Amino acid sequence: MKILFADALPEAYIDLLRDRGDECIVSPELGADDIPDAIEGIDVLVVRSTKVTATTTSRSDRLGLIVRSGAGTNTIDCQAAADAGIYVCNVPGTNSVAVAELTLGLLLAVDRHIPSAATDLKHGTWNKKEYSKADGLMGKTFGVIGVGEIGLAVAERARSFGMTVVAERKTDRRPDVEARIRSIGIRLVEDLDELVTESDIVSIHVPGGAATENLVDKRFLDLMKPGAILINTSRGEVVDEAALIAAMDSRGIRAGLDVYRDEPAGGTGEFTSELAAHPNVVGTHHIGASTQQAQDATSAGTVDVIEAYRAGDPVNCVNVAGTRMGSATITIRHFDRVGVLAASLQVLRRADINVQTMENKVFQGSNAAMAIIDVVGDVTEDVTRELASLDNVIQVQTTTREQ
Numbered sequence: 249m250k251i252l253f254a255d256a257l258p259e260a261y262i263d264l265l266r267d268r269g270d271e272c273i274v275s276p277e278l279g280a281d282d283i284p285d286a287i288e289g290i291d292v293l294v295v296r297s298t299k300v301t302a303t304t305t306s307r308s309d310r311l312g313l314i315v316r317s318g319a320g321t322n323t324i325d326c327q328a329a330a331d332a333g334i335y336v337c338n339v340p341g342t343n344s345v346a347v348a349e350l351t352l353g354l355l356l357a358v359d360r361h362i363p364s365a366a367t368d369l370k371h372g373t374w375n376k377k378e379y380s381k382a383d384g385l386m387g388k389t390f391g392v393i394g395v396g397e398i399g400l401a402v403a404e405r406a407r408s409f410g411m412t413v414v415a416e417r418k419t420d421r422r423p424d425v426e427a428r429i430r431s432i433g434i435r436l437v438e439d440l441d442e443l444v445t446e447s448d449i450v451s452i453h454v455p456g457g458a459a460t461e462n463l464v465d466k467r468f469l470d471l472m473k474p475g476a477i478l479i480n481t482s483r484g485e486v487v488d489e490a491a492l493i494a495a496m497d498s499r500g501i502r503a504g505l506d507v508y509r510d511e512p513a514g515g516t517g518e519f520t521s522e523l524a525a526h527p528n529v530v531g532t533h534h535i536g537a538s539t540q541q542a543q544d545a546t547s548a549g550t551v552d553v554i555e556a557y558r559a560g561d562p563v564n565c566v567n568v569a570g571t572r573m574g575s576a577t578i579t580i581r582h583f584d585r586v587g588v589l590a591a592s593l594q595v596l597r598r599a600d601i602n603v604q605t606m607e608n609k610v611f612q613g614s615n616a617a618m619a620i621i622d623v624v625g626d627v628t629e630d631v632t633r634e635l636a637s638l639d640n641v642i643q644v645q646t647t648t649r650e651q
Contacts, residue, residue, distance in 0.1 A: 249558065250289055250310075254278045255296035257317060261547040265554065279513075280304075287311060292554055295324070302328035313557045317550040318343060318537065319397075321566050322456040322483070330567040335557065337564045339549035341397040343537035348401035350536045351451055351481050352409070354504025357530045358477050359383055386410035391447030393440070393463075394454035394482065395421070395429065402451055403432050416443050444471040449479065456483035464488060469495035477502045481536045484508040489523045496528040506532045574604040574622040576648045578632075583640040584610055584617040591638050592619065601625030616642065 249270050253262065256276040266272050278286060280299035284307040287293065292313045293300065300314055302325045314329055316338040326336045357363055365379040390411040392399045395418075403413045415429065417436040429436070437443050444450055450472065454460045464478065464487040472478070472495070480487055484507040495501040505524070511534055512519050524531045537546070556563040578596075582588045589608060596603060605622040627646050636644040 249291040249554075251292040251294060251554065252283075252286060252290045253294045254283055254286075254298045255294070255317065257294065257547050257550065258543065261551055264551055270554075292557065294550060294554075297323060300324040300329075305329050305332045305334055308332070308334070313337065313554070313562070315339070315550055315553050317546055320455050320483070326567040335562045335565050336567045337553045337557070337562055338566055339546050339553060340564060342545035342549045343542040344397040344401040346539040346542035347398045347453075347481050347536040348405055349539070350506060350532065351402050351453075351479055351504075352405050354479055354481070354506065354530055354532065355385070355449060355451075355477060358479075358502050358504045359385060363530055385449075388412070388448040389414060389446050391415070391443045391450045392434070393443065393450065393452050395425065395434070396453060398481075399451075399453035400425075400428055400432065402453060403434050406449075406451075407433055411449075414443055414446060416440055440468075441471060444468060445473075447476065448473060449477045451479040452482045452486055454482050454486060456485055461485045462488045464492065466491040466494070469499075469501060472499075472501060475500040475502065477504065479504045481506040484511060489521075493523055493526060496526055500528070502528045504530045506536050507534050569605065574602075574624045574649075576623055576625075576627045576646055578619075578621045578623060578627060578635070579645045579647070580619040580621070580635060581642040581644075582617055582619065582638075583642065584614055585640045588638065588640050589619060592621075592635055592641075595631065595634050595638070596621075596623060596625075599625065599628075599631045601627060601631065 251265060251270050251272050253272065253274045254276065256274065262272050262274060275286065278298065280301055283298070283300065284303045287304055287308045289310055290308065291310050292315065293311060294315045294317055296317050300323065305311065305325065305328045311334055313335045314324060316324060316336070319338055319340045321336055321338050324336055329336045360382045361379050368375055386409060388411045390406040390413045392403050392413060392415045395415045403415070406413050413432070413434045414437050415434050417438055437446065452464065454463065460483070464480070466488065469491055478492070478501060480503070489509055492501070492503065496503065508521055508524060523529060553563060580592055593603065602624045603621055604624060606619065608617055608619045610617045627648065632644050632646050635641060
């Protein structure tokens with residue numbers, strides 16, 4: 249395959265792909281506007297923070313996979329990729345520990361005034377009287393907003409500091425996530441307002457995008473306790489920066505921030521931010537995932553995603569429907585013989601029934617199989633009978649869904 253890396257990965261991991269016969273083009277200088285001119289002939293595109301626009305997918309002739317070498321995919325036009333039949337896959341969970349460590353580091357730095365104390369020391373000022381003023385963390389209530397891999401990793405570490413961890417109750421969490429919440433000892437509260445009101449520290453771990461933009465607004469900040477601490481290591485647009493500045497000025501809110509609106513696009517550059525310069529803020533440079541351990545794990549995960557795609561079984565796809573689709577599902581149990589699926593699809597074609605998803609599972613021993621086909625169209629009794637009458641078909645079952 250021909251793979252374009254629009255952001256740099258460690259050379260050792262790229263060499264793994266080269267050793268498997270892939271042509272790897274490493275061009276970290278490419279920006280969002282440059283990629284469309286470089287996408288011709290590319291099978292796989294790998295990015296970290298570089299944006300992938302609809303123009304890129306529309307200009308591609310062979311592209312089948314876009315890999316976000318990290319967790320968030322908000323910099324990729326996933327719908328445009330889906331419309332073009334291009335997988336968008338990510339590498340979730342590999343940087344969760346790194347972000348969790350920075351989250352607790354920011355919290356300790358805010359509580360113990362570490363940056364200011366270190367700066368004064370370097371400039372020859374001894375001020376034990378001022379820097380002895382700290383609340384301490386044990387016994388505090390720590391609210392986690394966003395209980396994904398990062399949020400759970402943060403919760404584990406907060407619990408080890410002797411804090412009570414609370415999170416919002418949800419009805420749609422996976423059973424394995426619910427089990428981990430219980431094992432960590434997270435207390436669930438009914439809604440976001442209750443979480444914010446109760447917490448001495450609120451830590452944000454949500455994805456970017458329209459659904460979370462300005463999540464931390466004036467109303468949110470008004471619910472926080474005076475002098476409470478806000479930690480944000482997720483996305484800058486989650487916070488209404490003007491509202492946070494006002495809350496820090498009027499209510500003594502403190503903040504540990506790794507992300508900001510309008511950050512420089514590159515690794516270095518000028519950055520003027522009223523929020524970052526505020527005396528109540530301890531800030532870092534969007535480095536949450538930037539440990540060697542996290543970079544190695546993410547790079548290895550990126551290679552795994554590419555290998556899974558090569559094998560025809562893509563993993564961590566974010567733009568493929570995860571639930572049953574269409575107006576009906578047809579399940580065909582059949583003997584695993586040549587032509588059964590082709591004949592079935594011909595029946596559906598004659599009936600003007602469109603296939604949306606299809607999966608064929610072979611039973612142990614390879615004598616029988618089961619085709620599960622999601623369709624749009626009117627699956628009449630006549631269609632079902634015609635399918636059931638085909639050679640080597642054992643049974644046909646149709647489940648119709650309400651539209």
